[in-house]
Amino acid sequence: MTERSGPAGDATGGSVPTAPVCYRHSDRETYLRCSRCDRPICPECMRDAPVGHQCPECVNEGRRSVRPARTAFGGGAAGRRGLVTRVLIALNVLVMIVSVLSDRGGDSMIGGSGFGGLLGGGTPLTQWGSVLSYASYVPFGEAHGVASGEWYRLVTAMFLHYGVVHLLLNMWALWVLGRELEALLGPLRFLTLYLVAGLGGNVAAYLFSSPNTASAGASTAIFGLFAAVFVLMRRLGRDTSAILPILVINLIFTFTVPGISIPGHVGGLVVGALMALVLAYAPRMRRSVFQAAGTAVIVVALLGLVIVRTVMLLG
Structure with missing residues (x-):
């Protein structure tokens, strides 16, 4: 087989x-x-x-290992979402609501006394948090203000407004300028610019306004943003002809419209420009260190001016 x-x-x-x-x-x-x-x-x-x-898995690992792109000033992808700008607007609106509610039926039911309640007029909250050098609320009463130890006013004043129109004008400017700057600088640098410029404007109001004059509003910080846009655009070599007319118009309003804090606006503009110079011209290799050190110098200088003014008022 x-x-x-x-x-x-x-x-x-x-x-x-x-x-x-x-x-x-x-x-x-x-x-x-x-x-x-x-x-x-x-x-x-x-x-x-x-x-x-x-x-x-390899694609995801590669994405994690690739360093995210940065702008010339240190901003990243997070800044393009405009989160800080939105939070600042929401905070200002919330404080406005609390301010109106604090009035309890006074002349500021919808934010102020003039023009049907839309302009002017103060509330107990603006009285508490506005920039006031050294004065009493009532004749022969207890003195209040920055000189009496209420330094918090230099910060709180940039979140308070006299009326709805005052608030809306500042928030519109913040919405337009804030998103552009936050995309360029990133959330942290933009927030620092906003707060330091606002502080600078309030310090200027404390230095150069009469002791019994109160001022408040986000416009101290907004003017700083105007200056920053101009400086950053020049640093990038872009055309600044669009921002100049807007800045000039706002300065004309500052010097001609009664009731506007000239020192506050100009102070915010100058300090905002100084902050923008620090942020824009920091050397790339040590950018964060240079920016942090420059910011610290500006803040310390502002606090030094506050001390000098306080000594003058109390002396």
Whole structure:
């Protein structure tokens, strides 16, 4: 009887070679491989890469290892969302609501006394938090103000407004300028610019206004943003002809409209410009250190001026 032989593989005791399967889908044969880790991947798992194709894990790992792009001033992707600008607007609106509620039926039911309650007029909250040098609320009463130790006014005043129109004008400017600057600088640098410019304007109001004159509003910080836009655009080599007319118009209003704090607006403009110079011209290799040190110098100088003015008022 003749013996029949089987397949060669059976005769040698080996196995038939099989195609590799996708490491994520064991039921799918594939001859594609990740160009980074060399694992087999099916067309569904394949991701385009700068060289060849990669698996999803290698693509995600590459994204984590790639340093995010930065602007010339240190801003990143987070700044393009405008989160700080939105939070600042929301905070100002919230403080306006609390200010109106604090009036309890006075002449500021909707934010002020003039023009149907839309302009002017103060509330107990603006009285508490506005920039006041050294004066009493009532004749022969207790003296209040920055000189009496109420230094918090130099910060709180930039979040208080005299009336709804006052608030809306400042918030519109913040919305327009803030998103652009936050995208260039990033959230932290933009917030620092806003607060230091606002502080600078309030310090100027404390230095140069009469002791019994109160002032408040985000316009100290807003004027700082105007100056910053101009400085940053010049640093980038961009056209600044669009911002100049707006800045000039606002300065004309500052010097001609009664009731506007000239020292506050000009002080915010100057300090905002100084902050922008620090942020814009910091050397790239040590940018954060230079920017932090420059900001600290400006803040310390402002606090020194406050001390000098306080000594003069109390002396």
